[in-house]
Amino acid sequence: MKKHNISLQVNGAVHEVTIQPNKTLLDVLRDELNMPETKYGCGTGECGACTVLVDDQKVINSCLTLAATMDGKSITTAAGLQTADGTLHPVQEAFVENAAVQCGYCTPGMVLKSVGLLKKNPNPSEDEIREWLEGNICRCTGYEKIVTAVQLAGKKIAQADS
Numbered sequence: 533m534k535k536h537n538i539s540l541q542v543n544g545a546v547h548e549v550t551i552q553p554n555k556t557l558l559d560v561l562r563d564e565l566n567m568p569e570t571k572y573g574c575g576t577g578e579c580g581a582c583t584v585l586v587d588d589q590k591v592i593n594s595c596l597t598l599a600a601t602m603d604g605k606s607i608t609t610a611a612g613l614q615t616a617d618g619t620l621h622p623v624q625e626a627f628v629e630n631a632a633v634q635c636g637y638c639t640p641g642m643v644l645k646s647v648g649l650l651k652k653n654p655n656p657s658e659d660e661i662r663e664w665l666e667g668n669i670c671r672c673t674g675y676e677k678i679v680t681a682v683q684l685a686g687k688k689i690a691q692a693d694s
């Protein structure tokens with residue numbers, strides 16, 4: 533199989549990688565770039581654990597995305613949300629403050645998916661949050677605390693912007 537050279541900007545740093553064409557973005561993040569914060573859950577698009585943000589806008593399941601299709605794109609993982617001095621993103625802060633994290637396995641994907649929602653809809657209703665997060669599975673929290681954390685994050689972002 534012919535290998536491809538691609539360039540990925542991940543959390544602000546450019547990486548040139550040579551990959552097999554069948555490698556997923558999740559494979560490349562975890563195995564080539566040593567970024568285990570993007571989780572492998574199902575590998576089939578069912579759990580959302582592998583969610584990343586593309587070009588600061590679009591949330592995707594990295595397990596279903598061929599890395600070659602991401603050539604030249606900017607990818608944000610959960611580790612890229614906080615600022616250089618370690619200040620958490622308002623969504624991360626809200627998850628911590630609202631005890632929306634238990635085992636933490638779903639958390640990177642949940643947080644990134646929530647960031648994507650708040651970019652499109654800064655003040656989502658409970659129903660809109662639940663619908664948006666449908667593809668992200670949490671086995672621990674019962675979702676209640678996650679939903680209220682997303683609402684709290686929306687308020688934090690609005691306050692910071694005002």
Ligand code: FES
Pocket residue numbers: 571572573574575576577578579580581582583593594595596
């Ligand atoms: S690992 Fe990608 S959706 Fe489950």
Ligand code: FES
Pocket residue numbers: 632633634635636637638639669670671672673
């Ligand atoms: S906190 Fe454990 S799976 Fe969500």
